[in-house]
Amino acid sequence: MFQIVIKHAQVKLTDVILWRKWTHSAAFLVVSTALWFLFERAGYNLLSFMSNVLLLLIVILFCWAKSASILNRPLPPLPNLEISEETSVKAADKMRAWVNYALSIAHDIAVGGNWRVFLKVATLLWVISYIGSFFNFLTLIYICILVSLSLPVLYDKYQSPIDDKLSVAYKIARIQYEKIYSLVLQKIPLPMKKEKTTE
Numbered sequence: 001m002f003q004i005v006i007k008h009a010q011v012k013l014t015d016v017i018l019w020r021k022w023t024h025s026a027a028f029l030v031v032s033t034a035l036w037f038l039f040e041r042a043g044y045n046l047l048s049f050m051s052n053v054l055l056l057l058i059v060i061l062f063c064w065a066k067s068a069s070i071l072n073r074p075l076p077p078l079p080n081l082e083i084s085e086e087t088s089v090k091a092a093d094k095m096r097a098w099v100n101y102a103l104s105i106a107h108d109i110a111v112g113g114n115w116r117v118f119l120k121v122a123t124l125l126w127v128i129s130y131i132g133s134f135f136n137f138l139t140l141i142y143i144c145i146l147v148s149l150s151l152p153v154l155y156d157k158y159q160s161p162i163d164d165k166l167s168v169a170y171k172i173a174r175i176q177y178e179k180i181y182s183l184v185l186q187k188i189p190l191p192m193k194k195e196k197t198t199e
Helices: 002-017 022-041 046-070 085-111 115-132 137-157 159-183
Strands: none
Touching (some): 002 022, 022 046, 085 115, 115 137
């Protein structure tokens, strides 16, 4: 059941990103733009925004319930807001598996001794840090949303010319990496692993 929900969510996410359901994609873009403008440009605080939304919701439900009891109308249709133990255990197991996988990858990168993987990850983290220094966190998330709503559509339309350009760029980057590896990285002495001796 949980995998069916995840698969269904992936299909819907793909439809939104590739603009197959343009109303959902446009709504997602408008909502994210409004939230970015509200928090970043208008200077609204996330905590006060959440408090005001919850306050408005509680006031509406309270007034609805009071007017329903006075006018002999049905109460507001609220679903049973309860998480079953089975659902929470499945979610915890999935989360534990993802965290353990991420920790094993982090262990291999940090302690594994593979210079290539270490340098790739270090370079990627440095680039993210450098780009992140130019923007606020919320602006960076908004830019990522805009990129995720535009680049997949462009790639879907112009796949073959983009693949040609990317393969040329990959070959150039690979040649430069091999030069750096042969000039610098091969000359760094690696620590020898100590062999276990049995006495």
